[in-house]
Amino acid sequence: MRLGVVVAVLYCVQFSRELSDAEVERIARMMLERPFYDLTADEQYADIEAALAAATWADDLSWQPHDEPSVRDFLRRLLAHLDAQRPWQEPPFRGLGLDRWAEFRSGALLARVRLYAPSQDRLHARLRTVPGDPAGLRAVLLRLRSGDEVALVAPPLPDGYDAELRAAAPHRAAALVIEAFLTHTGYERERVSPVGWRKRWGRGRR
Incomplete structure (x- = not known):
């Protein structure tokens, strides 16, 4: 076995x-x-x-x-x-795999996230290149303990330290999803900036 x-x-x-x-x-x-x-x-x-x-x-x-x-x-x-320890609580977050990328690639942009080096940032270390993406975007799809599902998306290295936090429809209010992301990933609040517009590199490269 x-x-x-x-x-x-x-x-x-x-x-x-x-x-x-x-x-x-x-x-x-x-x-x-x-x-x-x-x-x-x-x-x-x-x-x-x-x-x-x-x-x-x-x-x-x-x-x-x-x-x-x-x-x-x-x-x-x-x-x-x-x-x-039963009943077991859901982990703070779990990866969903990139098979569901199509649901998130045109999802709502909730926030910009500043990444640290992969060796210092557990989510940056989990980013993987999206198969077939011409821009070489990297992403990790997550289900948070709150039940919210989000994607952290970044351009290729070496310049890929400015990421997007996206959510596929339907989703809760952006402020609630962002708060859940902060709570369950442990990211510092100053690294996550809510936005109401779509970053240029996130358009037209799907």
């Missing part, structure tokens, strides 16, 4: 001397707040549960220092800790 989420978990604890209860709490919090592969909590839980049910694992785990019995014990404690 391929391990998926288990491998992602083990990458996060590979430098931990012990698979302690503190590590259980840390990884559980990560799974709920910053889920692996943008999976839901249920999907991550099911992946680990399936791995524990498997008699053998196909993945080579020799790169990490913990033996299989220790890993399995850690995973059982992780699932128990997650069970204790």
Whole structure:
């Protein structure tokens, strides 16, 4: 059986001397707040549960220092800790994938967003080039904990640090969506400027 989420978990604890209860709490919090592969909590839980049910694992785990019995014990404690956190809250935001780009490319422009370097900005790091876009626009589509769905769109690097926040119709009032974006992404308010006009590079390049 391929391990998926288990491998992602083990990458996060590979430098931990012990698979302690503190590590259980840390990884559980990560799974709920910053889920692996943008999976839901249920999907991550099911992946680990399936791995524990498997008699053998196909993945080579020799790169990490913990033996299989220790890993399995850690995973059982992780699932128990997650069970204790039910009902699970939605993460602050989840990626939607670019398959839905058509819904957002002509969506309402809500705000301009100043990005930091990808190494310092978790959303900038998630921007991907939109397939087939002649201008090389980069985007990430997000579902916020509030239920709002937005797109963060930026031109190519090296000059692509001025992004747009867009929403596809129908959507709530712009002020409410912007406030939800600030709340759930943690972006500083001074980096997000509400606008009532469409930036030039966002026109006619769809």
